[in-house]
Amino acid sequence: MLSQRVVRALGRRCKSSAVSLECPVQAPVSEAADQPYTVPEEWSHARPYQQVPGPTPLPLLGNTWRFLPLVGDFSIPGMAGVCERLLAQFGPVVRLSGLLGRPDMLFLFDADLVEHVFRTEDALPHRPSMPSLDYYKHVLRKDFFGSAPGVIAVHGEDWQAFRSRVQQPMLQPRTARLYVAPIQEAAQDLVRRCRSLKARDANRELPADFLNELHKWSLESIGRVALDERLGCLDDDAPADTQALIDGVSTFFHYVGILELKAPFWRFCSTPAWRRYVAALDTITSITWRHVQRALRRLQELEASGEAEPPLLLRVLRAADERTACLLALDMFLVGIDTTSTAVASILYQLSQHPGQQERLHREVASELPPADQPVSAHHLDRLVYLKACIKETLRLYPVVIGNGRCLTRNTVIAGYQIPKGTQVVFQHYVMGRSERYFPDAGRFQPERWLQSRTHHPFASLPFGYGRRMCLGRRFADLEIQMVIAKMVQAFRIEWQREPLRYAVHPMFTPDGPLRLRLVDRS
Numbered sequence: 001m002l003s004q005r006v007v008r009a010l011g012r013r014c015k016s017s018a019v020s021l022e023c024p025v026q027a028p029v030s031e032a033a034d035q036p037y038t039v040p041e042e043w044s045h046a047r048p049y050q051q052v053p054g055p056t057p058l059p060l061l062g063n064t065w066r067f068l069p070l071v072g073d074f075s076i077p078g079m080a081g082v083c084e085r086l087l088a089q090f091g092p093v094v095r096l097s098g099l100l101g102r103p104d105m106l107f108l109f110d111a112d113l114v115e116h117v118f119r120t121e122d123a124l125p126h127r128p129s130m131p132s133l134d135y136y137k138h139v140l141r142k143d144f145f146g147s148a149p150g151v152i153a154v155h156g157e158d159w160q161a162f163r164s165r166v167q168q169p170m171l172q173p174r175t176a177r178l179y180v181a182p183i184q185e186a187a188q189d190l191v192r193r194c195r196s197l198k199a200r201d202a203n204r205e206l207p208a209d210f211l212n213e214l215h216k217w218s219l220e221s222i223g224r225v226a227l228d229e230r231l232g233c234l235d236d237d238a239p240a241d242t243q244a245l246i247d248g249v250s251t252f253f254h255y256v257g258i259l260e261l262k263a264p265f266w267r268f269c270s271t272p273a274w275r276r277y278v279a280a281l282d283t284i285t286s287i288t289w290r291h292v293q294r295a296l297r298r299l300q301e302l303e304a305s306g307e308a309e310p311p312l313l314l315r316v317l318r319a320a321d322e323r324t325a326c327l328l329a330l331d332m333f334l335v336g337i338d339t340t341s342t343a344v345a346s347i348l349y350q351l352s353q354h355p356g357q358q359e360r361l362h363r364e365v366a367s368e369l370p371p372a373d374q375p376v377s378a379h380h381l382d383r384l385v386y387l388k389a390c391i392k393e394t395l396r397l398y399p400v401v402i403g404n405g406r407c408l409t410r411n412t413v414i415a416g417y418q419i420p421k422g423t424q425v426v427f428q429h430y431v432m433g434r435s436e437r438y439f440p441d442a443g444r445f446q447p448e449r450w451l452q453s454r455t456h457h458p459f460a461s462l463p464f465g466y467g468r469r470m471c472l473g474r475r476f477a478d479l480e481i482q483m484v485i486a487k488m489v490q491a492f493r494i495e496w497q498r499e500p501l502r503y504a505v506h507p508m509f510t511p512d513g514p515l516r517l518r519l520v521d522r523s
């Protein structure tokens with residue numbers, strides 16, 4: 001049964017789903033927002049915004065028509081290729097204007113320009129993500145989320161108030177190290193599950209829906225961190241609500257791209273896509289809430305028993321209130337499941353494509369880690385330098401988030417152009433990560449490049465973002481990924497016997513097709 005409180009809050013639906021067309025990025029501007037951040041002379045000497053090159057919008061349809069099936073030349077799954085074409089056609093700064101119902105986008109393909117924008121961002125950076133989630137949290141379910149509804153799709157002082165409450169425990173390297181043992185258990189659950197799945201296949205291949213198993217592993221890992229709970233996602237009799245949560249997150253990501261990039265009909269009426277999206281978010285919210293309630297009860301028991309170092313969520317609960325803890329857990333589930341599982345899918349797939357590098361990694365793992373049934377410590381992981389290089393190399397070539405961004409909170413001069421506040425600047429890390437300008441022999445999977453003293457531009461590949469809004473779960477993601485890849489490589493040789501997979505934006509940048517890795521036992 002869902003918590004009565006959540007049911008009540010979720011039950012108070014908006015009378016109408018219509019939303020105003022007001023640009024959601026216009027509110028959170030700083031005091032100095034109306035001023036160019038640069039000296040006025042620079043602004044007055046800069047070229048007008050209209051001169052930034054980019055695809056020409058059509059009357060009425062703008063550039064949104066490009067996402068239409070059959071006639072359009074853009075597609076969401078094919079966005080990586082679209083971005084490469086835009087760079088080739090227009091150069092390192094491209095304006096995508098005339099997007100119905102949303103601000104213009106400015107694509108940056110130059111790492112110096114990315115650095116410039118990041119280094120001059122204001123105290124309350126605004127990531128231009130998800131007006132639909134913004135609407136869900138701030139309008140449709142405002143009763144539940146209140147005025148500080150987490151960090152995802154939250155901006156300005158509300159964002160700062162929430163982030164400052166949770167940032168310290170989340171990003172301290174010391175915190176992630178407390179989770180090595182439970183994260184190892186989750187990784188071992190996956191190895192066990194893989195053994196049993198491949199044993200069911202004559203060719204020892206994993207099933208076509210193996211990505212779902214990785215989602216389960218990822219949820220299991222975050223469950224340990226966020227809730228201090230063994231969810232049992234990878235057990236044969238996994239609780240039904242774990243798959244419901246995974247499906248909810250997948251549905252959320254499936255529809256968010258459609259709602260955000262295609263014509264925004266959801267702003268005027270309740271479309272089928274919008275209804276499925278809202279239902280998915282309601283599911284995620286209510287399941288998370290139920291688990292947080294359980295965690296709260298455990299906190300009371302822990303406090304009664306004088307336990308010294310309660311887990312993350314419980315520490316947040318102790319420091320704040322139960323709503324903050326629930327909203328943090330919700331954001332962690334929302335953006336911490338598919339990101340990490342997609343990264344792991346991609347790394348496993350790349351290792352299967354590069355047996356030489358996989359063998360080198362196996363040698364490192366075999367010499368640095370204790371036998372599979374013994375505990376791995378943070379010090380063991382520290383020594384896996386080639387593993388870390390393989391992870392970085394995969395995320396350089398196949399960043400899970402192909403383009404992070406910022407919504408300008410003040411008029412800014414970029415590349416000699418006057419860029420007005422409200423413009424969504426998109427950092428094209430997928431394209432920059434593959435550019436010869438920043439990485440010699442850029443197309444080759446070459447983890448060794450990360451072992452040399454730094455020669456690459458620090459802003460060309462930033463898989464976890466940068467600055468005050470950098471990924472809050474980065475420490476946990478690093479730990480989870482390192483542990484699970486080390487355990488998989490320790491247990492198996494990972495092979496691929498089928499046609500190579502392409503990648504597509506779904507909206508994580510994912511190997512596009514059944515992930516039928518073949519596993520051969522190492523021992």
Ligand code: HEM
Pocket residue numbers: 127151152163222331332333335336337339340343400401404405462463464465466467468469470471472473474476477
């Ligand atoms: C490979 C895995 C992951 C990748 C590639 C990734 C990537 C990112 C990126 C690019 C951002 C935007 C940063 C910016 O705007 O500068 C972000 C934000 C965020 N990530 Fe991650 N992430 C991953 C895993 C996780 C995990 C496991 C969690 C939670 C446990 C998490 C929680 C968050 C949160 C809460 C934010 C929003 C921070 C804010 O707006 O203040 N992420 N992530």
